[in-house]
Amino acid sequence: MSRREREDDFEARWGEAGASAAEQAALAAHVAGSDAAPRHRVSISLRQIAQRGVKARERRMRWTIAVAAAVAIAVVWFGRPLVNRPEDQVAERPVNEVAPSQVPAAKQAEPRELALEPSALDRSQPQVEVPIEDVAPRDVHRPKSSVRKAAGKSTIEIEKPSEPPAQHVLPGELTPSIDPPSKLSRTAIEPERDEPAAAPRIEAKHEEPARDRGPEIALYRRALDLLRRGEPEDAAELFREYLTKYPQGSLREEAELSLIEALAAAGKDEELQVEAARWLARHPKHPRADEVRKLLPEK
Amino acid sequence: MLSSDLAASEEPRAAKATLDLEHAFAAHAEQICRFLRRLGLGRHEAEDLMAETFLVAHQKRADFDPARPVRPWLMGISARLLKRHRRKMWFSSLLSLKLEREAASLDREEKDAEHALLEQEDAARMRRALDTLNDRKRTMLVMRELEGLSGEEIAFALGMPEATVYSALHYARKDLLKQYRRLLALEAMR
Numbered sequence: 102m103s104r105r106e107r108e109d110d111f112e113a114r115w116g117e118a119g120a121s122a123a124e125q126a127a128l129a130a131h132v133a134g135s136d137a138a139p140r141h142r143v144s145i146s147l148r149q150i151a152q153r154g155v156k157a158r159e160r161r162m163r164w165t166i167a168v169a170a171a172v173a174i175a176v177v178w179f180g181r182p183l184v185n186r187p188e189d190q191v192a193e194r195p196v197n198e199v200a201p202s203q204v205p206a207a208k209q210a211e212p213r214e215l216a217l218e219p220s221a222l223d224r225s226q227p228q229v230e231v232p233i234e235d236v237a238p239r240d241v242h243r244p245k246s247s248v249r250k251a252a253g254k255s256t257i258e259i260e261k262p263s264e265p266p267a268q269h270v271l272p273g274e275l276t277p278s279i280d281p282p283s284k285l286s287r288t289a290i291e292p293e294r295d296e297p298a299a300a301p302r303i304e305a306k307h308e309e310p311a312r313d314r315g316p317e318i319a320l321y322r323r324a325l326d327l328l329r330r331g332e333p334e335d336a337a338e339l340f341r342e343y344l345t346k347y348p349q350g351s352l353r354e355e356a357e358l359s360l361i362e363a364l365a366a367a368g369k370d371e372e373l374q375v376e377a378a379r380w381l382a383r384h385p386k387h388p389r390a391d392e393v394r395k396l397l398p399e400k
Numbered sequence: 401m402l403s404s405d406l407a408a409s410e411e412p413r414a415a416k417a418t419l420d421l422e423h424a425f426a427a428h429a430e431q432i433c434r435f436l437r438r439l440g441l442g443r444h445e446a447e448d449l450m451a452e453t454f455l456v457a458h459q460k461r462a463d464f465d466p467a468r469p470v471r472p473w474l475m476g477i478s479a480r481l482l483k484r485h486r487r488k489m490w491f492s493s494l495l496s497l498k499l500e501r502e503a504a505s506l507d508r509e510e511k512d513a514e515h516a517l518l519e520q521e522d523a524a525r526m527r528r529a530l531d532t533l534n535d536r537k538r539t540m541l542v543m544r545e546l547e548g549l550s551g552e553e554i555a556f557a558l559g560m561p562e563a564t565v566y567s568a569l570h571y572a573r574k575d576l577l578k579q580y581r582r583l584l585a586l587e588a589m590r
Contacts (some may be wrong), residue, residue, distance in 0.1 A: 118573035127522035
């Protein structure tokens with residue numbers, strides 16, 4: 102007897118499973134009782150079922166829209182601080198990059214050759230070379246160039262891409278007495294500044310790109326927290342500490358402005374005027390220059 | 401009219417329907433309800449699931465092979481829906497949704513009283529033994545012994561090989577007898 106035939110025979114299949122006659126009878130009684138149960142009258146029509154299906158579909162659609170909207174709101178709301186973190190903004194800017202606002206307009210226009218006023222430069226200074234990386238953002242694609250300050254004239258010469266990156270020194274000119282050229286200040290080539298002629302400042306250091314900016318940012322944040330908490334005097338001290346410790350820090354511009362703000366909040370008018378005047382002299386075309394100018398006493 | 405209602409409920413998956421749903425509903429709605437009640441559902445729960453079964457049948461009508469019988473196919477759908485329904489009830493009990501649970505238990509009490517009037521003692525014991533089995537074994541036994549489906553039809557309904565059905569049925573029978581004997585022993589101890 103095949104498997105299918107055994108399955109079709111009630112006694113055979115239950116006997117194979119080990120059921121006694123009494124157990125088989127009990128099962129048969131259960132089957133018979135179940136069959137004899139009153140008929141289940143269906144109280145719902147196919148049309149009602151269809152309407153129920155339409156409602157269920159609408160309900161599902163509403164839920165889907167609600168969940169999608171909730172997810173979108175959550176993503177926008179919780180993702181916002183991740184996108185606008187100040188750390189990210191700082192991290193995006195290389196250490197030795199100069200903020201666009203600090204680069205003079207003439208420099209941003211990239212003139213092929215820029216002649217400076219002879220009076221603006223100290224003729225007695227030796228000729229120096231300043232790699233353009235010190236004054237321009239690294240991510241901007243531009244040909245490598247060098248600035249040469251000769252007596253009475255300063256030029257920026259732009260190399261052709263095919264030329265080797267050798268430094269351009271005119272024949273017969275002296276090589277710079279200041280070692281290494283990377284330590285030169287970007288301020289040496291800002292022609293718009295009305296600083297004393299004898300002071301093309303050669304002060305800043307070319308910081309290593311891999312420098313750990315953690316303490317620098319922490320100091321700035323601490324100062325900013327103090328300012329926000331309403332302790333402008335302590336905040337001003339910390340901003341000064343920051344500017345002293347990190348004269349070429351990534352947040353230098355912010356620190357200078359915050360220092361002015363802190364001094365204004367602390368009511369230190371004299372210091373405020375000194376700082377504001379100094380800042381305005383350096384950044385006359387800054388977008389926030391007008392705000393700072395208002396802090397100065399009217400003449 | 402009816403077809404347009406159903407068409408509005410779900411997009412048709414095939415241009416030509418291969419299943420006459422109205423005819424299937426008229427012929428099998430009661431049987432599906434009875435099948436679901438034999439699997440332990442109350443009257444209202446069984447009707448709800450039967451309605452859902454026909455909605456799913458409408459959605460899947462393009463997959464239906466007209467050469468095959470409709471009843472096992474509908475029973476297969478309702479067995480799968482029952483599994484989902486039990487999971488839902490379990491979550492409801494987990495979340496303490498008391499109203500739903502109370503309605504379901506009232507439904508079942510009504511069914512038990514109905515059975516008690518009709519069944520002999522042995523048959524009632526066999527029903528209780530059947531209630532203790534897990535869903536898979538219980539579904540297969542109900543399909544085979546109470547609904548009278550063949551092994552081939554059960555295999556089609558549950559989407560498994562026929563040989564697997566036979567071996568699973570064999571073990572389900574053994575389990576049922578074991579439970580029946582346990583209930584008998586418990587009654588003898590009282």
